[in-house]
Amino acid sequence: MKIAYLSHKNRVGGISVLGKLFRFELGNQLLYVSNLELVKEISRFRSLDLGKPAYLQNERGALLGKGLITANGAVWSHQRKTIAPQLGTEKVKDMVKLMVESGDILVKTWEKIIDSEGEDGIVEIMERIGSTSKDMLQVILEGAENGELWPLTKDEFIADNCKDIFFGGYEPPALAAIWGLMLLASHPEWQARARSEVLEVCEGQQILDYNMLSKMKVLKMVIQEVLRLYPGVALASRHALQEVKIGNVQVPKGVGIWIFLLALHRDPxxxxxxxxxxxxERFINGVTGACKSAQAYIPFGLGARICPGQNMAMMELTVLFALILSNFNISISPNYLHSPKFGLLxxxxxxxxxxxxKI
Structure with missing residues (x-):
């Protein structure tokens, strides 16, 4: 069928309220999707005819370049095959020691602030976390020597993928950490529950390792809920490079698709x-037990272009929260003003x- 741009429309207080599937224009034609069935179809879609919109390169090229985040077609496929294996579970295990060392630096910094200010330290959470495998640069260099690069030069392939690895592994996890600490500070009962688990798992051991971190089920639930309420990348965008059929919806060439994660993640x-x-607690039985469909929870994106660094991000957050909760008690400052701002993130x-x- 043709796109049902206005799937349904109601009147609320004299204002038209569009449904979960509609078209609008913002320089070009866009299809807004929060219809779960269509989200499922997009998640299953594997054709390279559905890619990322050109504005990511044209308007944000200085930040994102033409690397994995923005590329399309065969060059994207080559970049994915080059980078994704370096972010798998086994590679993440090798990064845990570095993550813990970085987290320890943060703990020591906070301790100095508290010691200088007295019993309570006021900490403005703007720290950034992120790490990459030691051999990631070598993998990117090797990827520049073989496979599909056009329209990138070798230098662009290297520079732009380094940009994307740095940006993707730096900003979204840092924002998740910031929102997570805010939520734990606002919900002392969950802070206490997570801390109790961390201390029980650690049993007096000083150095966290992968096996210990993998046992922290409450902390995993907390992180999943943080990412549900405040996904760093709140908009999943796609672009029809050719006319495509997604489920029973025919999408013309040139039409963009926007999936607003906040609408999907907070749909009653x-x-x-x-x-x-x-x-x-909703995640006690995993994502499938938390909502009606696993496709309603997509903090790391969806389909073929799901974030290859999701395992690393989850481990980074687990390490950071475990270290902070085992050393500090946190509460919201009276000077905090809650004002989420949606831009690029x-x-x-x-x-x-x-x-x-300090505890």
Whole structure:
């Protein structure tokens, strides 16, 4: 069928409210999707005829270049095959020691702030976390010597993929950490529960390792709920490079597709009446037990272009929260102003300020 641009429309207070599938224009034609069935179809779609929009390179090229995040077609496929294997579970295990060392530096920095300010330290959470495998650069260099590169030169392939690895492994996990600390500070019962688990798993051991971290089930639930409520990348975008059929919807060439994660992640029809409430307990039986469909939860994107660094990001967050909770008690500063701001990423407009006390 042709695109049902206005799938349904109601009147609320004299204002037209569009449904979960509609077309609008913002310089070019766009299809807004929060219809779960169509999200499922996009997730299953594997043709290279559905890619990323050109504006990511044209307008944000200085930041993102033409690397894995923005490329399309055969060059994207080559980049994916080059980079994704370096971010798998076994590689992440090798990164844990470096993550813990980085987290220890943060802990020591906070301790100095508290010692200088007295019992409570006011910490503005703007730190950035992120790490990559030691041999990632070598892999990218080797990828520049073989496979499909056009329209990139070898130098562009190297530089742009380094940009994307740095940006993807730096900003979204840092924002997730910021939002997560805000939520833990705002919900002391979950902070205490997660801390208790961390201390029980560690059993007095000083150095975290992969096996210990993998046992922290409560912390995993907390992180999943943080990413549900505040996904760093809140918009999944696609572009029809050719006319494509997604499920029973015919999408003309040149039409963009926007999936707004906040609408999907906070839909009461999918998550229940407490969809806007911080409740990690919903993930006790995993994603499939938390909502009506696993495709309603896509903090790392969806389909063939799902973030290859999701395992690394989850481990980074687990390490960071475990180290902080085992050393500090956190609460919200009275100076904190809650104001999520959606731009390229979903970030706190005024930062996050916490009261931090050593345990």
């Amino acid at each position: 029809e999918l998550w229940g009446p407490d969809a806007d409430v911080f409740n990690p 979903l970030e706190p407009e005024h930062g996050v300020k916490l009261l931090v006390r």
